Amino acid sequence: MNVRGPRSSRRWWWFAVVLAAFALAGMESRPERLGPANPAADAVRTVGQPVQAALSRTGGAVAGAWQFVTQLFDRGRENARLRQQVAQGQAQTEQVAEYQAEVARLRALLGLREAVTRQAVSARVVAKGPSPWFQTLTVNAGRRDRVVPGAAVLGPGGLIGQVFQVSYASCQVLCLTDRLGSVGARVQPERARQVVGVAKGDGGDLLTLVYHNAGPAVQMGDAVVTSGREQGSRFPPGLLVGHVVGIVRRPDESSLTLTLRPAAEPDRAEEVLILLPAPEDAS
């Protein structure tokens, strides 16, 4: 019996297969290099997307039951947190009504047109990245829906991430919480509005934003939104990124590190909104 003695032709066959596999794997673009998917990946994803969608739908019930069981233990704490959020939400709603009235008055005063809202495509999350070391999602909108690499992706609550690869019928989304995910962001409340930086993921559940200056009055719970300031950014300003849950000041006051809890949890997203480029970006 010969266990590992392949003949010469077989060896060449294997060499060709491995070489082809390396070529195909090497063609996989990195998230920092936005672009279309390589042709092989494009074909596989286009064929596989309906299967993934079907599996995802049927798997939803199983996953829902599993989540129910696992979350039973967290229900008490979650209820308390939700009650607190509702109370905060009610207070904020009253404030928002005030602001809306103020904005309407100012717009009328300045004669501004209604802000042009970007077109968006709604899509369903059909799969999540199979590896825990990359936080990516596959959603069922692609080139056919005019999705472009770099487009901002919103989930329930706020910004989830960015499209980094587009196939014909699907696209890959890099979540903000991935260790390669980042977005230009600033603190929303007026008192700390000058705190601008890059909110980065670390592969866990949280984001970090470092502000290289003496820290103004940032408070726990402050909202952080996209700044829309980076060169060539496809993120419009004002999208909710998350809330401040940790503040660390360097003793010499030279920098401020904020820990943010993302507004949208990629794991729980079933549907997302992909912002299409503004007309001036597309042209």
Added chain:
Amino acid sequence: MSRGLPAVVLLVLVAALLQSTWVGRIQVVGEWPDLVLVLVILVALQGGHEAGAAAGVAGGLAMGWLTGVGGLAFLLTRGAVGLAAAELRLHWHRENLVVQVVAVLCGTVACELLFAALNPSVIAVPGWAWRVATRALLNVPLVPLVSVVVSRLPLTTESLGA
């Protein structure tokens, strides 16, 4: 090419699809098992180097495509683990469940260590070591089920060259 290899590749692709849709949703303490890796290891134990390499290459490519990033690292780690597990087959009794469990535990840790060597920034992910250990343990319950499926593949006789 062995008769069972297309079946192995197909099975690995199905496993990768299941991994990205079902398995990834069934989380325990925030982690989930790696069905593809378990399959690669058990196929290699049952079928030898050719089957292990085929499963590893197919699994690595599928993981890379479904993730959209890290294709080469997935390919190298899964391929290497497939070949290493096939090597074990020569020394250990491959149908022994304990051997299979040990192979999956060691294979998972080895795979994650190799992956971290290729992507050092992974180690900075909060709780990396804990997550690797948890994943290795979560892979264990899959072993009996996957083993039954793999034992039905037409691999062993041909790969042994009988």
